[in-house]
Amino acid sequence: MAFLNRIKIPTKIFAGFGIVIGLLLVAAGVGSWSLAGANDDYDEYRALARQTVAVGRVQANMLMTRIHAKDFVIKPNEESISQVKARAEETIRMIDHALKLAIDDKRREIIDALEDDLKSYVAEFQRVTDLQAKRNRLVFENLKVIGANAESALTEITEQAYQKENLQAAYRAGRMLGSVMRARVHAAHFLIQNDEASYKTASDEFATIDKHSTQLTRELKAPQLHRLAGEVTKDVERYRQVLVRVHKITHERNEAIHERLNRIGPVVARKVEKLKLSLKSKQEIVGPLAEAEIDAATEVTIGVSLLAFFLGISSAWVIGNGIARPVVSMTDAMSTLADGDTEITIPATDHRDEIGAMAKAVQVFKENKIRADALAEEERRIQRELADAYGLITQSIDYSSNIQRAILPPVARLEQMFEDHFVHWEPRDVVSGDFYWARDWGDGKLFVLADCTGHGVPGAFMTLVAAGALERAILNLPEGNVGALIQRTHQLVQVALNQQTDEGEADDGLELGAVYVGPTDKPGQSRFIFTGARFDLFIADKDDVEIIKGTKAGLGYRRFPADQEYAEVEIENTSGKSFYLTTDGLIDQLGGEKRRAFGKRRLSALLLEIIDAPFDEQRERIKSAIEVYQGENVRQDDVAIAGFRLG
Template identity: 35%
Template sequence: MAPQRHPVVKRRSSLLARVAGAILVTTATIGAAAVLLSERIVEGQRHQDLLRRAELVAATQADALSGPLWELDTRSVQRMIDALTARDLAIRSIAVYEVGRDTPLAQATAGAADPANRVAVERPIVLHGREGGVETVGRLRVAYSTAEVRQATLDALVPVVGLLLLSLLGAMAALGLTLNRIVLRPLRRLTQLAGVLARGDYGARMNADRADEIGVLADGFNRMAGTVQDHTRTLESRVQERTEALAATNRAIMDSINYAQLIQSSILPAPETLRAGLTEHFVLWRPRDVVSGDFYLCREVADGFVVAVADCTGHGVPGAFMTMTASAMLNNALDLLGADDPAAILAVVDHKVRAALHQEGDVRNLTDLFDNGLDLALCHIRPADGRLVYAGARIPLLIASRDGVTELRGDRRSLGYRRDPAQADAPFANRTVTLRPGQTFLLGTDGLTDQSGGERGRSFGKHRLRDALLRCGDGPLDRLKMELEDTLHRFQGEREQRDDITLFGFRVRLTDAAILPGDGSARRAA
């Protein structure tokens, strides 16, 4: 058994959420880019300021150091650069060199050495004479730390970033509210109206006063809803007309079928005919449709009466047509031959049905492809002689007595169906049964035994029919009928009836001369 697949349910996301997410990502990207660009600009400006500051300090200090350096007053030079280092915390090192020497005359350092985060400025130390002369007496090297630049940059960016974030959040909020009012709210309304339209309310409409794309969309929705409403009304009107026409046609057909049922019922034996020669009887006649393809017969003849049950091809109206044809042929054969030889009557009905339906000879056209006929069981009952003669075409005769249930099977051929002209028809056989008191006879079509039911949908079968005869065969036949109906109802359950069902049960009213001691018997007659 294949695993059951469940439909995949797609989660719906709000358009507003998706638009807000897109705006948020865009805003964050733009903000990050603006902050990085501002950082580069501010850091560059702070770096230039630091260079100008370093050059100014170096120029001022170089003028102050020219005299002591000329006099080679190392102590004074050291005091001056130490004082400068103490005043300006951004200075990391100061070195004073004599002209032509790489070894500093004096130097001062502050903080750890980190050449990557430093900027150095060199300035020549020039001595100005009284007479306007200029002489270079050394050089000054000042190294500043750029950590101040980084901190100054961060301090300058904090208000900028705050203002930028506030601006972006305000712009995002304003844009979201605007989109919600102008775009998303009309789209939600359109979605709600589409759901209303899908539930069958075709009068839903949307305001289409706007001149933008939303207005065009709303106008298109309204025109679509109007078209659907017009088509639905037209379709409903046409469906109503067709329904009324079909109802009228169905009433006419059912009236015809019900009238056909009355006609078919007229060929069945009247209750007084059944009571005339039978001590007890019951008939379980259940057409699958209104009319049936089965029929039964009980007819008085000179030395007794005839009982027959037939199952024609098809059911419903086609089967009913066949019952009218077969019943007429059977009565005609009885009128011509009498009831003494049931086997001969079966042969005559076989020939007459085949001739009436043009089912003799080779197939010449499409109409000849149809092959119809019937199964038939015929009993000639002679109460005065105390015997019953049975002949059957596929329909058996069941006999219930004190000894159990006996089945006389019919010949294994049906009546009326097309046959090979080169093959001779096998004769039907008569079987004679000696009548005894308490015997119950049952003729039935295969509609009962072939009916499906139970948990596994199997057929009713003959064993259930036999069990009912064993339980109730010696009691009143009305009780046997109720037992069979109840058993069939419980077995069938909710399943549909497959075929027409006919059961004819009877007991023979024997004359005093015909009541003899002994058990019933059945013998074969030529």
């Protein structure tokens, strides 16, 4: 069969196909003649099968329409709406197709009625989506805005009443704020779960709010706070009215779902199923008749086909062997070459067909592999050098951690400042963007906990800049002027980062909380001042946790002017109280079953739980609480928290 080496592969293939096709034509002619008698019954069976498939597609698309409608009911979104409309339109097209295939009037009437039922279903679904959209607008444009305004106003009343020493009014405003927040929580639960009990609880909470509102108005002295309390009362009433409207709309939506959508859908499904079963029953009668005629024709066709098969196999073997044998030899050579043996001799390089061309290409591949092996060795050498470089970088970062820890105050200095204390400082990476700082300031002491932009190496660089700015700022300022110290630090960070103008791309900075403890004229008492830059001070006793908010401005950022002022808050009664500062790495850590932030409320509850424990134990319990809450979630940021008690 050496003559095959001189024939091109396409010619070999065309010749083989020609022989096979010729034999197939003979077999097909005989088969067509034999099957002609079974044509009528088969045509009827085929028509029934097409109708069954068409009805099945209507059934499947209708099911998907109901599934997407159910998805919208469970979790309303635009995607579910578009899917319902798309599936409904597709179902109508399928119904029209099934109507064209129907071969009797009775089935046409059933299919025609399906389209009317589907349109009724879509119309009811549109009404549900309209009610849902109306409900969402009331929630997002009214409830959220009004509730937030009321909480903000009550917070302002609480803070101003407290500053004016109107403690009864501050307490009343705080109670009212708690009631508003509980009402909003129960309202939110109702919106999510459709829970009538939550709606009733939220409604009941408004009665408590009204009671506190009346008492608060009597207890407030300042006209400005009277006016603010009046606005809160109006906001609460508006919130209640909107919630009633939302409840009514939700009831209408649920009624449309349960009384109409859930009724129409099953009715249509039963009609489709009944029609499909009718078609299948008819198929079971026609099918065997057509099958018997086809069996007879098949026996004749098989005999002719077997003869054609053996002749085709013989031709295919001759032609295939002429192609396959040299290809197998070439494959073996390529496998040997792939195993790394570049000494192999490539066969069939003398052929004048495509195999010869492939052999020449493999020869080129062999030569390229020899060059590639040399390049691979060079790449491995480069990878080893990169690994060595990575090791040096890792060592540098580890050493940077030692440098950063060196700027943190020693334990002995903190023990001199506070009766008892703890500091939990935990970088997310090797180095941290959080740091704490303590210095003597005249006859007093100053402690700072700060959170710089970023974490890791960039955050660590920022801590060095911020610590240096604090060191410079404290040199020329009078003792105890904490607000001026923070302002000066802000200015120094802006200058250090060239952020004192609007030009440039960088906008980095920090947030911090600073406490000053100094002497007073009263024996046995200390002067305690807190200043926060987007930082809160938590004050805890056995009964409650109070949060003192700092100024809503960071340090060093371009958007804050150089003369930005930072408010000082003096705490007069520190006896029996513990004080805590924390960066947002703890507050913002995601975790729990719903993957939400740890939050200030959860931290306050934890502080009340551990208030009587020694501070070393408090540190371990806070650390454990963060780890348990975080669970399998990644640590998002550096964590730093400090707690202390004054002597």
